[in-house]
Amino acid sequence: MMRWALDHGNPLPPGWSYLPRDEEDVAWELFRDRFRSFRPSIYPTDWPAVVDPAPSVTFDLSVPENSPGVWSAQFDAINAEAQRCFVHVQDDPYWIVLDWQHPGYRLNAAAHAETFDAEWPVPVFPNGDYYIFARPDFSTGTFGHPWEKTLCVFGSELVQTLGRTLATWLPRKRENGDPLPG
Template identity: 30%
Template structure:
């Protein structure tokens, strides 16, 4: 089984339409417009401006571990890369090609539970990562990546 299953055109459209609506998503490179999304449930946003290259490997490992903690072994989540191919992703299966990374290096990278109850939102220009949903927030508090700096926003 593949852990990166491309979304169909219809799935892509429906999921992005839902994300734009539910999160009032307004992508922007201008800081006066940030945050670019409004998270309707508990969230924490971390600054990721100060890191070293080794921190990216740590981020990848801890994200996979934390996503495994909140998903079943046969469960897929959405892996979204703004204006690029998007996928159903299973963090339990061997990561053979790492199609979307967890460090937002030029685009918005989002990993979302299919019901949008929790998620991981990477903002490339603000250089921040937002974690939402108590279950996932707890996992990241317990197993925090070294890249996560100060909390820049939270509604907890």
Template identity: 35%
Template sequence: MMEDPVAALPEAEYRRVWDRFYEDFNFRPSMSSFKWPAIKEPVASVTWSLSALDDDPGYERLDRLVEVVEEGLASCVGPQGTLLALDWQHTSYRFAPQEVGGPGQPAWPLSPYPDGDYYIYLSEDFRHGSFGHPWEESLCLFGEELLDAVSAEVDKVLGSPIRRSGKAVDPA
């Protein structure tokens, strides 16, 4: 159990986690659409465009998306598990999802929605997570258990996916 429900990663661990993420996901940060997607999307992954949120004046769809993804991630790590919240070139965190986001609790660090930078949630073993791409305006969710828990609801919020297992989905 963590002492605090949210803790910034110490510098050495920050570097170790990011180095592993770069290697495991072949992370290639870029604003150029010719270099997207910015990660090698895992075999068990689905990526959605976030454009459905462009016309969401009350943020109802965004709020629902965040709720669904957070619940799904929390269910994947169980009651005692922790997640990593990575913000590219900024402070990154380890946190206990069961101890954040509720009344009287600290907020989740970051968001599944990439608000100006790459936002990434990862299970400690890197098997489950999310990758929010701010310039492609996309959200990739990966890991069978997470996809089983959230895909249907995310489809309702964002529409049909743009990629599955890193391959473009025919829009027909």
């Protein structure tokens, strides 16, 4: 299974740096503007927590009960595919990473990908908190909802790459914010 930080006291792996507080505040404001709100909640009646922007596709990450290994395999596959798509954005390797109620980060996706067995302080797959990976202008990225068990891929750049590959094996829940039959 992919290595992800269980002890946030560890040094950051290559490619990761903390966002200064003022930049983190700006990033959260850009996120709220892009998604028109942010209503964190563990209650299904309050979901989705955001208004999915257009273009976007939101995937169902739920795993059937009594399916040993499925969650771990899905976790690894989503993070690996996201990283592959992040490094294919050639104009700039940097991404903003927000982890609700925790420090934010700047990720150099290329430097992280080039490091063997590098730990992820924050994974793309939402495993207990809201995780956002986005270009600095929030034109494209991902929003993971841990309790709804969804991953929203937004912006044309990632919808055409990450969204397209995830759609080959994950159920789609919403497209451009509209629920899909299912």
